[in-house]
Amino acid sequence: MTKIKSLADLKKMKSDLQSQISIRQKSENPEGRTLIRIGMGTSGIASGAKQVMEFLMDELEKRNVDAIVTQVGDMGYSYADPTVEVTVPGKDPLVFGDVTIKKADDIIEKYIKNGELLDGIIPVNYETIDKK
Amino acid sequence: MKELSLHVLDVIQNSVSANAANIHLIIHENSSAETLTIIIEDDGKGMAPEVLGKVTDPFFTSRTTRKVGLGIPLFKQNAEISGGSFKITSQLGKGTRVKAVFGLSHFDRPPLGDIAGVVMLMVSSNLHINFFYQHKIDQKMYEFNTPEIKEVLEDLPLNDPAVIRHLKEMINENLKDLR
Numbered sequence: 001m002t003k004i005k006s007l008a009d010l011k012k013m014k015s016d017l018q019s020q021i022s023i024r025q026k027s028e029n030p031e032g033r034t035l036i037r038i039g040m041g042t043s044g045i046a047s048g049a050k051q052v053m054e055f056l057m058d059e060l061e062k063r064n065v066d067a068i069v070t071q072v073g074d075m076g077y078s079y080a081d082p083t084v085e086v087t088v089p090g091k092d093p094l095v096f097g098d099v100t101i102k103k104a105d106d107i108i109e110k111y112i113k114n115g116e117l118l119d120g121i122i123p124v125n126y127e128t129i130d131k132k
Numbered sequence: 133m134k135e136l137s138l139h140v141l142d143v144i145q146n147s148v149s150a151n152a153a154n155i156h157l158i159i160h161e162n163s164s165a166e167t168l169t170i171i172i173e174d175d176g177k178g179m180a181p182e183v184l185g186k187v188t189d190p191f192f193t194s195r196t197t198r199k200v201g202l203g204i205p206l207f208k209q210n211a212e213i214s215g216g217s218f219k220i221t222s223q224l225g226k227g228t229r230v231k232a233v234f235g236l237s238h239f240d241r242p243p244l245g246d247i248a249g250v251v252m253l254m255v256s257s258n259l260h261i262n263f264f265y266q267h268k269i270d271q272k273m274y275e276f277n278t279p280e281i282k283e284v285l286e287d288l289p290l291n292d293p294a295v296i297r298h299l300k301e302m303i304n305e306n307l308k309d310l311r
Contacts, residue, residue, distance in 0.1 A: 004302045007284050013298060014285060020294050040145060042203040045138050054249060061293040068291070071257045073149055 032089050034067035034112055036060075039083040041074025049082035052104050056084075059105070065112055077122050088112060095122040135245025136170065136234070139207045143172045143230055144254050146203065148261065150176025150228065155254075155261055159247065160268040161236060167216065168234040168241065175227040184222050207232055214241035248303035251276065255299075256291040265303075269310040276303055 004010050038044070038053045053071060060067045077083045080097025086107060087093040096107060097120045110116040133139050140157065147155045152174035160169040179187070190205040207230075208218040215235035222228040234241045251265050255278055264277040278290070281299065288295055 003305055004298050005305045006302075007280065010281070010298070010302065011284050014288065017285075017288055017292075017294055017298065021288060021292050040141065042142050042206070045142050046133055050138065050141065050246075050249065050253065053253065057293055057296065070291070071253065073145055 032066065034065065034089065035087040036067055036069045037085040037087075038069070038071045039073070039075035039077070039081060039085075040071040041078070041081075043078040044074070044081045044083065047081040048100075052082050052084065052099050052101065055101050055104050056108070059108060063108060065108060067112070080120070080122055083122065086111060088115075093124070093126060095124050096120055097122045133206060133210070134242060136168075136210070136242050137245035137247040137250040139203075139210065139232075140170060140172065140247065141250045141253065142203045143207060144250075147172065147174035147176050147228065148254070148258055150174060150178070152176035152227065152261060154264065156264045156266070157251070158266045158268075159244070161270070162268075163236060163270055166236045168236045168244070170232045170234075171229065173227065173229045178224045178226050178228055179222040180224045184220065187220060188218075204230075210234070210240075210242060214238040216241075248300045248307065251303060252296050252300045256296050259290055267307060267310065272310045274303075274306040274310055276306075 004013055036056060038049050038056070040049050040053075049071075053069060057069045060069065072085075075083050075085070075095065077095065077097055082099045083095055083097050084099045084104070084107065085093050085095045088111075094111070096103065096118065099107070099120075103118070103120070106118055111118055133142070144155060144157070154175050156171070156173040158169070158171040158173075160167075160171075162169070187204045188208050190202055204220065211218040211232040211234055215238045216233035218233070219231045220228065247267070251263065255263050262278050265275070267274045282290070285295065290296070290299075
């Protein structure tokens with residue numbers, strides 16, 4: 001693949017990129033996407049959240065898992081950073097603590113693909129009393 | 133932090149929380165002055181003078197989840213141990229500017245690290261914010277800004293993995309040329 005260096009190169013690559021993206025978009029319905037949010041406060045960054053996030057982005061694409069990976073600020077669980085919140089469509093969000101590359105791999109293979117639960121889930125309740 | 137780019141990520145996170153619409157990142161490596169300067173400037177909500185006086189205090193944070201905030205103090209510490217300086221200025225309602233100067237070849241200066249990765253991570257996670265990144269090494273300069281990129285890519289999403297990969301590569305290729 002030729003390397004992109006300038007905006008002109010990027011323009012040339014555009015149609016290529018467009019076709020890759022449209023293939024991806026055809027196979028999906030927006031509600032069917034898994035949402036992954038990574039806690040990136042100071043403690044998250046210091047404990048390796050950036051590496052975990054890059055791993056998740058790369059691997060989800062390679063393994064054809066339809067997901068959006070994004071980052072958020074401090075989630076408040078610094079003792080367990082890096083923390084990753086995964087929302088599989090139709091399920092409640094789950095927050096995983098102490099996520100290493102190995103664990104991120106388990107999250108993709110075991111939790112997202114097979115629905116198996118893993119160790120290190122932080123008990124979080126998203127429901128409020130008045131909602132009940 | 134082991135790398136300066138991680139401090140940049142951390143400080144930009146503050147700008148995002150301050151609801152900035154435009155964020156400028158300027159990195160300048162100046163070998164004649166022996167300095168590496170990092171400037172992060174935003175047009176977010178800014179801070180009042182009494183808050184500004186406390187941000188370098190580790191036991192101050194605007195967050196409500198916890199009582200310590202180490203991002204700015206750690207950045208400052210790293211600048212100072214490498215023979216540099218640290219300055220943060222802010223105006224309520226106007227924005228904030230963080231300037232950290234490091235000794236370029238000082239033994240205690242952490243490496244810059246994966247700055248292209250950090251830029252793309254912030255760009256892809258905050259599509260509504262305009263990022264302006266300028267990297268200068270002595271007289272040579274490279275500029276990357278999202279309004280320009282968005283104009284070229286039009287409707288292609290900047291948070292698509294393939295787009296991120298290409299843009300990261302583009303930044304890295306250009307940075308290589310500056311050396």
